Amino acid sequence: MPWTLSTEFTFDSAHTITGYDGPCGRLHGHTYRVRLQLTSERLRPSAHVRRSIMVADFKTLKWAKKDVTQGGLDHAYLNDLPDLGDDTTAEVIAAYLHRETLRRVKETLDEGDDGADLRLRVSLWETPDSCCEYWE
Template sequence: MPWTLRTEFTFDSAHVIVGYDGPCGRLHGHTYKVRMELSTDRLRPSEHVKRSIMVADFKTLKWAKKDALQGGLDHTYLNDLAELGDDTTAEVLAAYLHRHTLQRVRADLPPGDDGADLKLRVTLWETADSSCEYWE
């Protein structure tokens, strides 16, 4: 695909991995680092520019860095997210970020464009040296 839009950001959240026999089974937090990579073979308009000159808006890819009260994940208790529940591993969270980011990107597309050509890769670092990638 000729275009790949990349952005990175961080957010702070807490969680417990329920049933984990060790320190991760207790309440703890992380400064998560996220890389979003959205690829496509054509450019599109966005909410802020009506000409077809963007892969997507960077703001759309960075939704999760917003405060929890603004619909993001910053300063959330991840176990309170009904979709995650007790499953708050890096693997599950990376898939959650992927799903919700694609939903937001596709919601901004013009009528009749299903965004089937859009490919998203999410990399989530839980610590400086431990990460998980998710893509379809």
């Protein structure tokens, strides 16, 4: 696969890990750091340019950086998100970011392009020294 697009960003959110016996069971927040690496065998158009010159648009990849009122995760209470609910561990959030980012990227593809060659790796830091990675 000849192209890998990488981007990093942060977002601030709060959560509670329901049923956790310890401080993480109480309301607390993090400045999450995210690295997304999207690999493709070919270049494609995007929502902002119709020529086949991109793996994907950085704007599409950085959706989670937006404020929660704009469909992102910044300043969200993660337990309120239907796709996460009470399960807001780094592992579950990383898998959610993977699933939702690929869905958003594939939404921008031309008709007939199923994006089967796209591979996404998500790295999510909950603290500066604690990271979870998710990929398929």
